[in-house]
Amino acid sequence: MKLHLRKWALLFALVSAIPALRAQQVTYVQLRTANGVLEGVVSADGKVRTFKGVPYAAPPVGPLRWKAPQPAPSWSGVRKAVEYGPRAMQGRIFDDMVFDDAGPSEDCLYLHLWMPANPPSAKLPVMVWIHGGGFVAGSCSEPRQDAGNLSKKGVMVVTFNYRLGVFGFLAHPALTRESGHDASGNYGLLDQVAALQWIKQNIATFGGDPGNVTIVGESAGSFSVSVLMASPLARGLFRRAIGESGTFFGATLPLKSRIAAEQAGVRFAESAFGTASVEALRAKPAQEVLAAALKLPREYFAPIIDGYFLPTDARSIYAAGRQSHVPLLAGWNQDEEGFRSFFAGDEPTIGNYEARAKVRFGSNAATFLKLYPAATDAEAKRAAQDFAGDDFIACSTWKWLELHRTTGESPVFRYEFDQTLPLPADAAPGTVPTAPHASEIEFVFRVLSSKNLPWRPEDYAVSELVSSYWTNFAKTGDPNGPGLPRWPAYDSQDGYPVMHLRAHPGAAPDQHRDRYEFLDRLGSAR
Secondary structure, three states: OHHHHHHHHHHHHHHHHHHHHHHHOOEEEEEEEOOEEEEEEEOOOOOEEEEEEEEOOOOOOHHHOOOOOOOOOOOOOEEEOOOOOOEOOOOOOOOOOOOOOOOEOOOOOEEEEEEEOOOOOOOEEEEEEEOOOOOOOOOOOOHHHOOHHHHOOOOEEEEEOOOOHHHHHOOOHHHHHHOOOOOOOOHHHHHHHHHHHHHHHHHHHHOEEEEEEEEEEEOHHHHHHHHHHHOHHHOOOOOEEEEEOOOOOOOOOOOEEHHHHHHHHHHHHHHHHOOOOHHHHHHOOHHHHHHHHOOOOHHHOOOEEOOOOOOOOHHHHHHOOOOOOOOEEEEEEOEOOOOHHHHOOOOOOHHHHHHHHHHHHHHHHHHHHHHOOOOOHHHHHHHHHHHHHHHHHHHHHHHHHHHHHHHOOOOEEEEEEOOOOOOOOOOOOOOOOOOEOOOOHHHHHOOHHHOOOOOOHHHHHHHHHHHHHHHHHHHHOOOOOOOOOOOOOOOHHHOOEEEEEOOOOEEEEOOOHHHHHHHHHHOOOO
């Protein structure tokens, strides 16, 4: 009798496990593209299809190192598209970056696609995400950039890697001569153009609308959005743009001339390898080139005014109205930089705050202290933090919005992300919650669980709010939609309204325009 019962118990356990086993089964889906057949995967809940590791250009290795991206090769048979492609060559630079790929490689030009398994329309709006990382680090394989949940809002999301650092931005006279367009450097930006060209040519195969593409970027990705709008090479490849914290309008990452960048490239080659020969540099192992580059300041290899991708500085292009005239949604976070960067090692007291103001601004210190007032140590910290964020990101992003509002002949929407992150359990006593640089990413992608924090109901509500605004904008060029607080366009007639994204969201006239005008006049915004 006991044996009989055991058999029935075992059978019951097996039958009970069937639903769980089915849930764990992977459902594959195949799709024929111009280059060959891809095999992607359907999510466990049956709601999202993904195709990962899709080549959008040829591997930039060997003789293709430091060349403009070339067309992706075709393949025979079925190509698995279920894992992220390798991230670009890079060192360990930013502690907040966690990757879900096989590691860095020169062979990094891959993109990844997320889309609803049962799309609401035959042509989905396409959001193209450009990752940040200062043009020296980053990858779209970070869990906080998993786009599955975002795609459930009726959009297709494409993310991609691009060349970084010395591999993405080395300029050299020999490279300029061989280019065919009298330019070198900016290979990472040319990769971005190549990805957009691939999307325009191929996205309809996946169910996306090639005529409704929105480029979206954070930090260096937002810088990229600003120059993609300025570049004649990217004209017509996108219809809308979203920039999260950053643009080439200040001194955070100044755009060098091609000549200056070429001279820097020669100095690097000669000091690191004892030769200025491009052939010799291409023969060096990638890890050896990277190791030499990592000894230099982070901004040594960065985007430049090359005369090809970027004819002149971005600010002049926008001032003349020669940028792409597309709707723009852009802004920054409440705490883009910490107060300690202003105090330069001094204690954050009111006395040191006023002293540092005099050192930094000289005869303009009184004006600065009026715009960033403080009467106590606590107020000095807050004022210093406000200035540091303005100096780092806010003022230059404000100028981008201002110029595009004036010359871009398109709607502009401005935001400030004010939702402070919940403090971890081990936070030091007295720690003040902040909304730092890059903290909005998890909210945009609806993946708060990718960061181990004690998330609150209001955080999930803000994530739904932000992702709805972003996807609405991608669909129509207007972030507004049913059930959302009204977001007015950024216009002088309404007091230059800013949408404050937080637990109690709402639009309000800009309260700090005088700060940005002051910094812009001084040319001190970074």
